[in-house]
Each structure stands twice: as C-alpha cells, then as structure tokens.
Amino acid sequence: xxxxxxLWRSLMDLAQIGATPKGGNCRLALTEEDRLGRELVxxxxxxxxxxxxxxxxxxxxxxxxxxxxxxxxxxxxxxxxTQPTGGRFDGCxxxxxxxxxxxxxxDHGITTEAPLEVVIWTNEEGCRFVPVMMGxxxxxxxIPLEDALAAKDRDGDTVAASLERIGYAGDIPMGSRxxxxxxxxxxxxxPVLEAEGIAVGAVTGSLGLRWFDVVVTGQEAHxxxxxxxxxxxxxxxxxxxxxxxxxxxxxxxxxxxxxxxEFELYPNSRNVIPGRVTFSVDxxxxxxxxxxxxxxxxxxxCVRHSELGKVTVELRDVQRVPPTPFDADLxxxxxxxxxxLGIPYRDIETGAGHDAVFISRVAPTAMIFVPCEDGISxxxxxxxxxxxxxxxxxxLLHTMLSKAGV
Amino acid sequence: xxxxxxLWRSLMDLAQIGATPKGGNCRLALTEEDRLGRELVxxxxxxxxxxxxxxxxxxxxxxxxxxxxxxxxxxxxxxxxTQPTGGRFDGCxxxxxxxxxxxxxxDHGITTEAPLEVVIWTNEEGCRFVPVMMGxxxxxxxIPLEDALAAKDRDGDTVAASLERIGYAGDIPMGSRxxxxxxxxxxxxxPVLEAEGIAVGAVTGSLGLRWFDVVVTGQEAHxxxxxxxxxxxxxxxxxxxxxxxxxxxxxxxxxxxxxxxEFELYPNSRNVIPGRVTFSVDxxxxxxxxxxxxxxxxxxxCVRHSELGKVTVELRDVQRVPPTPFDADLxxxxxxxxxxLGIPYRDIETGAGHDAVFISRVAPTAMIFVPCEDGISxxxxxxxxxxxxxxxxxxLLHTMLSKAGV
Ligand SMILES: NC(=O)NCCC(=O)O
Ligand SMILES: NC(=O)NCCC(=O)O
Numbered sequence: 081x082x083x084x085x086x087l088w089r090s091l092m093d094l095a096q097i098g099a100t101p102k103g104g105n106c107r108l109a110l111t112e113e114d115r116l117g118r119e120l121v122x123x124x125x126x127x128x129x130x131x132x133x134x135x136x137x138x139x140x141x142x143x144x145x146x147x148x149x150x151x152x153x154x155x156x157x158x159x160x161x162t163q164p165t166g167g168r169f170d171g172c173x174x175x176x177x178x179x180x181x182x183x184x185x186x187d188h189g190i191t192t193e194a195p196l197e198v199v200i201w202t203n204e205e206g207c208r209f210v211p212v213m214m215g216x217x218x219x220x221x222x223i224p225l226e227d228a229l230a231a232k233d234r235d236g237d238t239v240a241a242s243l244e245r246i247g248y249a250g251d252i253p254m255g256s257r258x259x260x261x262x263x264x265x266x267x268x269x270x271p272v273l274e275a276e277g278i279a280v281g282a283v284t285g286s287l288g289l290r291w292f293d294v295v296v297t298g299q300e301a302h303x304x305x306x307x308x309x310x311x312x313x314x315x316x317x318x319x320x321x322x323x324x325x326x327x328x329x330x331x332x333x334x335x336x337x338x339x340x341x342e343f344e345l346y347p348n349s350r351n352v353i354p355g356r357v358t359f360s361v362d363x364x365x366x367x368x369x370x371x372x373x374x375x376x377x378x379x380x381x382c383v384r385h386s387e388l389g390k391v392t393v394e395l396r397d398v399q400r401v402p403p404t405p406f407d408a409d410l411x412x413x414x415x416x417x418x419x420x421l422g423i424p425y426r427d428i429e430t431g432a433g434h435d436a437v438f439i440s441r442v443a444p445t446a447m448i449f450v451p452c453e454d455g456i457s458x459x460x461x462x463x464x465x466x467x468x469x470x471x472x473x474x475x476l477l478h479t480m481l482s483k484a485g486v
Numbered sequence: 487x488x489x490x491x492x493l494w495r496s497l498m499d500l501a502q503i504g505a506t507p508k509g510g511n512c513r514l515a516l517t518e519e520d521r522l523g524r525e526l527v528x529x530x531x532x533x534x535x536x537x538x539x540x541x542x543x544x545x546x547x548x549x550x551x552x553x554x555x556x557x558x559x560x561x562x563x564x565x566x567x568t569q570p571t572g573g574r575f576d577g578c579x580x581x582x583x584x585x586x587x588x589x590x591x592x593d594h595g596i597t598t599e600a601p602l603e604v605v606i607w608t609n610e611e612g613c614r615f616v617p618v619m620m621g622x623x624x625x626x627x628x629i630p631l632e633d634a635l636a637a638k639d640r641d642g643d644t645v646a647a648s649l650e651r652i653g654y655a656g657d658i659p660m661g662s663r664x665x666x667x668x669x670x671x672x673x674x675x676x677p678v679l680e681a682e683g684i685a686v687g688a689v690t691g692s693l694g695l696r697w698f699d700v701v702v703t704g705q706e707a708h709x710x711x712x713x714x715x716x717x718x719x720x721x722x723x724x725x726x727x728x729x730x731x732x733x734x735x736x737x738x739x740x741x742x743x744x745x746x747x748e749f750e751l752y753p754n755s756r757n758v759i760p761g762r763v764t765f766s767v768d769x770x771x772x773x774x775x776x777x778x779x780x781x782x783x784x785x786x787x788c789v790r791h792s793e794l795g796k797v798t799v800e801l802r803d804v805q806r807v808p809p810t811p812f813d814a815d816l817x818x819x820x821x822x823x824x825x826x827l828g829i830p831y832r833d834i835e836t837g838a839g840h841d842a843v844f845i846s847r848v849a850p851t852a853m854i855f856v857p858c859e860d861g862i863s864x865x866x867x868x869x870x871x872x873x874x875x876x877x878x879x880x881x882l883l884h885t886m887l888s889k890a891g892v
Pocket of ligand 1: 204205431708
C-alpha cells in the first residue's frame with residue numbers, strides 16, 4: 081500500500097519550485113523553473129534505483145528492471161510543466177504517484193515480471209508552446225518532431241533552443257520505445273467526483289478538442305476626433321463575435337465546451353481605436369459529429385461577422401484531437417483494482433486533454449482520476465486531499481502490478 | 487511667407503527617428519527614440535539662434551528675443567512623442583511649424599516686439615504614461631508635479647526615472663513662465679476639413695474627455711472539464727459589457743465618442759477560462775451635461791453587469807478634462823489671418839485633447855488645424871499634404887506676428 085504522507089510531502093516539495101503568491105505554481109514548459117522541477121524529480125527517481133533516459137523531445141523515461149526485460153514495460157507518468165497560474169497537482173500528481181509506486185515496491189523488495197517505467201512528458205500544457213501534449217504527441221508519432229522543435233513562444237523562442245538551454249535535448253530517438261501499457265493518474269480538474277463523494281474515476285475516454293485563432297482586422301484611428309460612424313473598430317466586432325462563439329456550447333447539455341482563453345489587442349493604446357484583435361477558440365465535445373457542427377457554426381459566425389463589413393475576420397486552424405476512447409480491458413482493470421481495494425469509483429470521461437490521449441494511439445491506455453476541490457484547476461488555488469491522492473495511487477499500484485505481473 | 491519645402495524636409499528628417507515598417511513613427515514618451523527626436527529638433531532650434539531651457543517636467547522652451555523682453559512671449563509648439571503605431575505629423579507638425587516661423591523671420595531679419603517661443607511638451611500622448619497631456623498639464627498647474635513624476639508605465643518605470651535617463655530632467659521651476667498667447671498648429675486627426683476641401687480650421691474649443699479603467703473579475707478554471715454552467719468567465723461578461731459601453735455614444739449625433747483602446751486578459755492562456763479582464767474606456771463629448779449622462783450610463787452598465795452575478799465589475803477613474811472653449815479674440819485673429827492670406831478656413835472643434843487645452847487655463851489660447859488624409863491619425867499611415875501644412879504654417883506666422891507686433 082502507498083505511503084500517502086510520503087506522496088504528499090513529495091508533492092509539496094515540488095510545489096516549492098515556481099511557487100506563486102496565491103499558493104499555486106508557475107513552471108512553464110522548458111523554462112528555468114521547469115528545469116529545476118525536472119532536476120528535483122529525476123534526483124528522486126535515481127535515488128529509487130531507476131535508470132534514466134531522455135529522448136529528443138526532452139521526455140524523461142525512468143526504468144525499473146523486471147524479471148523479464150524482454151517484456152515491454154508497464155508505464156505510468158504525466159507532466160511537470162504548469163499553466164502561468166497553475167496548481168500544485170495538475171501533472172505532478174501523475175509523476176509523483178508513479179514515483180511512490182516504485183518506492184513502495186522498493187520498500188517491500190518486490191520485483192515485477194515486466195519492467196516498470198515512470199515517464200515525464202515535455203510541454204503537456206500547451207500554453208507556452210502549441211501544440212498541446214507535445215512530448216507525448218511526438219512520441220506517439222502524431223506530431224512531427226521537426227514541427228514540435230520549431231514551435232515558438234510569444235517571444236519567438238523555440239522548443240529546440242529551450243531544450244538545449246535547460247539541458248534536456250536528449251538522444252533517445254523518438255518512437256524507439258514500446259509500452260506494454262500506459263496508466264496515468266491525474267486530478268479530475270472538474271466537479272463530478274467531488275460532488276458525488278467518490279474517490280476514484282475510471283476514465284473511459286476524452287472529449288475531442290479543436291483549437292483555432294481568430295484575427296479581426298479593422299483600422300486604428302484616433303479615439304477623439306474619429307466620428308462613431310467612420311470607425312472600423314476591431315474590438316467592437318470581436319466582442320460581438322465572442323458573444324456568439326461562447327454560445328456555441330449549449331450550457332444545458334453535458335460534454336460541450338467553448339472557451340476563448342487568449343486575447344490580444346493591437347496597438348493596445350488608450351486613445352487609439354483598436355485596429356486588430358487576435359483571440360483563441362477552444363471547442364470540445366465527446367461526439368465527433370457535434371464537434372463538427374460546433375466548428376461549422378464557428379466558421380459561419382466568422383463569415384457572418386466578416387460580411388457585416390468594416391472589419392475582416394479570419395479563422396486559423398491550430399490543432400485538433402479527436403474524441404478518444406481508452407483501452408476497455410485496462411479501464412476494467414482499474415475498476416477491478418478499486419473494487420479489490422474497497423475504494424468507491426465511477427466511470428468518467430475527461431474534458432481535459434492528457435498525454436494519455438496521444439499515448440492511447442500506440443499502447444493500451446487508461447487513466448485514474450481523483451477529485452479536486454470545487455472542480456477547480458488551471459488556477460493557483462487548485463487543491464486535492466491527501467486521502468484521495470493516496471486512494472488513487474493505491475489503485476495505480478494495484479493496476480500496474482496486475483498488468484506487470486509479480 | 488513660409489518655406490513649405492523646408493518645413494516638409496524637417497518633418498521627414500524627424501520621421502526617420504523611430505520609423506516603423508508601415509511608414510509611421512514609434513517614439514513613445516521619454517524613451518531613447520524620444521531623446522533622439524528631442525536632440526535633433528533642439529539642434530535645429532539652436533541653429534536658428536534660439537535660447538533653450540528645460541523645466542522639471544522635461545518641457546523644452548526655445549526663445550527668440552523680442553525688442554521688448556519685458557513683454558510675455560507669444561508661444562507656439564506641440565509635442566514630439568507619438569503613439570506606438572503613430573504617424574509623422576501628430577505633434578511634430580506643431581513644433582516644426584513653429585521652427586519654420588522662426589526660420590522665416592530670420593531669413594527676413596524681422597524682430598518682433600514681444601519675444602517668441604517654441605515649446606516642446608513632454609508626454610502629450612498619454613499612452614505610455616497617464617495622465618495624457620502631462621507636460622502642459624503640470625505647466626498649467628492642473629496636474630501636480632509629484633503625481634506626474636511618479637506616474638508609471640506598464641513595466642513600472644516612472645516619469646522621473648525616464649526623464650533622468652534621457653537627460654531631460656531640467657531645472658526651470660514649474661509655473662515660472664508666463665505666456666502672452668499660445669497658438670498651436672496641428673493636423674485635424676478627423677475627416678471634416680478634408681471632406682470639405684478647406685485648408686485651415688480655426689479651432690474654437692475641444693470636447694471634454696473622461697478616462698476610466700474597468701476590471702472584470704471572475705475565476706480562472708480549466709477550459710476542458712469545467713461545465714459551461716459552472717463558469718465564471720470574465721471575458722464573456724467583458725464582451726457583453728463592452729458591447730453596451732460602445733453603444734453609449736449615439737453614432738448619428740456628432741460630438742459623442744466612446745472607445746475601449748486598451749484590453750488585457752489574465753492569465754491569457756488558451757486552455758484557461760479567463761479569470762480577469764481589464765480594459766480602458768475613453769468617453770468624449772462637447773457638452774458637459776451629455777458627458778455627465780454618458781458617465782452615468784457607464785456606471786449603470788458596470789453595476790448592472792456586476793449584479794448579474796458570477797463576476798464582479800469595478801470602475802476606476804483615471805482622468806477627466808472638461809470641454810474647453812478657446813480664447814475668442816485669438817480664434818478671431820486666426821480667422822482674420824486666413825482671410826488676409828486668402829486661405830479658406832472654417833470653425834471647427836477638436837475631438838483630440840491637445841496641450842493647448844491645458845494651456846488655455848493659464849494663457850489666451852487657440853489652435854490652427856490642417857486636413858489629414860482620410861481623417862486618419864494615431865495610425866502609421868497618417869498623412870497630410872505639403873500644401874496644407876504650408877497654408878497652416880502661414881496662418882500661424884501671421885497670427886503670431888499680429889499678436890507679437892512687428
Ligand atoms: N490536463 C491538462 O490540464 N491538460 C491541458 C490540455 C488541455 O487543454 O486539455
Ligand atoms: N492630439 C492627440 O493625439 N492627443 C492625444 C490625446 C487624446 O487622446 O486626445
């Protein structure tokens with residue numbers, strides 16, 4: 081059984097790196113804070129006797145030998161990067177629950193048949209560099225390595241340069257590692273488990289996601305002398321368009337989401353009529369067909385607002401991830417493990433993208449969710465109880481053991 | 487008579503400093519570009535035989551002695567700072583038209599009764615540092631010197647530190663200089679003169695202006711798992727509120743304006759529901775009573791949107807400048823000068839704030855407008871014809887001579 085206190089201490093120690101005033105974390109992918117987080121955790125993984133390797137995307141693989149090293153490893157893990165105002169659990173829990181599994185096995189001198197691995201994926205959050213879930217996407221052959229390495233942040237810094245800078249441009253070729261199974265534990269990041277008082281979610285699959293950028297172009301002009309009728313105000317039209325876009329997900333139906341999370345005004349001066357607005361659109365749904373309808377409605381809205389004249393509206397594709405079901409047998413194993421441990425569980429789907437979504441294309445994959453306070457995540461106040469985190473890690477332990485064989 | 491080509495050349499030479507790719511200028515107040523602009527123009531003023539002084543706000547006074555130095559000077563001028571995507575004429579024309587007046591008088595060996603001065607005001611644009619029209623506002627005793635010096639840009643840099651850095655923290659005490667008259671020439675920055683084919687506007691006064699900041703606070707949360715009904719999306723409410731605010735000025739009535747020119751989203755991440763939006767509001771009107779009604783409607787809209795729940799809306803006062811009539815006798819002198827020169831003119835009010843608006847509280851003040859292309863200003867493509875600029879400068883020359891006496 082997991083040592084819940086040790087797991088909690090590791091989480092809190094890691095949360096010291098990139099700590100924010102309101103109790104959260106800012107460890108943007110491939111920054112100095114990310115490097116410090118990686119150093120701390122890889123130190124722990126080495127102390128636990130694991131062998132480390134880094135691939136060309138900076139993904140870190142820590143391996144614990146099995147009795148039969150010809151078998152593909154049973155893998156767990158997640159990511160250490162955070163949102164600009166992120167919490168202490170998103171991603172870190174999945175990595176440190178994996179570490180705790182290894183520590184417990186070490187405590188009891190247990191060797192598994194198949195090897196075990198803990199993996200730390202690069203840039204899961206996708207907020208500094210797009211695409212999101214980058215390291216796992218390249219590993220799974222979904223995102224081309226060259227595209228990922230060439231991705232730029234807002235300041236023009238690339239993934240390749242950042243990997244070099246923090247010393248994580250590794251040499252393991254992409255796609256050279258095969259997983260027997262991949263099981264990722266994570267906080268739910270939504271309100272369901274907490275509301276129902278259930279400790280564990282057996283994640284059956286994920287919503288599909290489509291990302292876009294919208295560019296509204298008008299004409300900057302002086303805020304004082306320019307009569308209202310002469311204006312080509314990009315913000316005015318963008319505000320109306322955002323109203324239409326945010327209505328694309330029916331709030332009374334589950335499974336539909338729409339968010340505009342990034343927004344930039346140009347030239348952004350108090351006495352200049354905005355000449356250009358750029359904003360992001362994130363739409364998600366469990367059904368491909370509805371996702372498709374939402375995208376079509378988004379396209380229609382952009383055309384409609386462009387045809388109103390005075391400003392132009394351009395829609396740019398950024399990324400798309402289809403709705404992804406997880407491996408039925410592995411999900412079932414999570415249910416069985418929870419039952420065996422007497423831990424209440426329910427089936428749930430994930431609204432967040434996870435590295436598991438991409439890995440599911442190349443290995444049997446499932447996820448274990450635990451509740452988080454008020455369902456709040458991507459927020460400095462993100463919180464979870466030591467008890468729930470321990471319960472989830474116990475389910476992870478038992479599922480990995482069943483899968484790897486003792 | 488003015489040398490129109492010399493005036494145009496000076497404008498184009500100055501426009502080399504902080505030149506932008508699209509043919510405009512970026513010389514934000516008290517930056518290195520501003521310093522270079524000041525050095526170039528003060529060099530020209532010195533070459534024209536003028537005596538220079540700098541006050542505690544970095545305002546530059548260039549003086550040409552009169553026959554009677556006991557008389558208060560007849561002053562012209564404007565500013566050299568620009569918007570981030572500004573044009574080549576806004577402000578610069580007023581300063582360089584003043585320089586050209588001096589050069590013409592030198593060419594003809596004319597000495598006036600009263601001394602003449604050309605003044606360069608600090609931070610007229612108000613986009614890097616608020617309040618707007620800062621140098622003239624402090625000179626006129628409307629803005630306290632300490633407040634102005636303590637004003638910060640977005641990076642926390644102060645006016646005081648920036649003045650030191652560029653070497654323009656002068657020693658002339660504020661308020662120690664008295665003007666006999668102040669006449670500022672400027673491009674119209676609106677469409678009226680061009681549309682009517684009239685070379686000169688005799689500016690009778692300015693719209694009143696009120697500046698505010700609005701802060702909409704919701705709660706950041708994950709864009710994927712957070713159901714639509716649970717969201718406290720600051721951008722959603724801000725977009726609706728901006729729609730209401732931009733409708734505050736009736737587009738079919740003249741004299742009313744409303745602009746939201748600055749907009750900042752927090753945490754500004756693609757997969758985070760926006761937790762906070764901050765934006766600026768600029769309302770203007772010729773009538774104090776209507777301006778008051780517009781402000782009240784703005785306050786009501788903020789309260790209404792706050793009362794809808796989920797997010798809070800806070801309104802912060804930033805600056806207010808009342809509608810300002812210019813000096814009737816001086817406006818009349820501009821009309822007479824235009825008539826004498828055979829230059830077509832019309833009365834006009836200014837929608838833009840100008841240093842003249844603040845100076846009018848401490849000296850007889852008026853302005854001379856010339857047309858600008860398509861009425862576009864605060865835009866890199868801002869343009870004006872050499873002929874119109876020359877006509878305006880001739881009216882300035884004759885008005886200054888009438889006022890100063892030959
Ligand atoms: N788990 C998580 O926060 N993933 C970020 C990717 C997403 O936007 O869903
Ligand atoms: N003339 C000019 O561009 N002034 C800037 C101040 C304003 O916003 O009106």
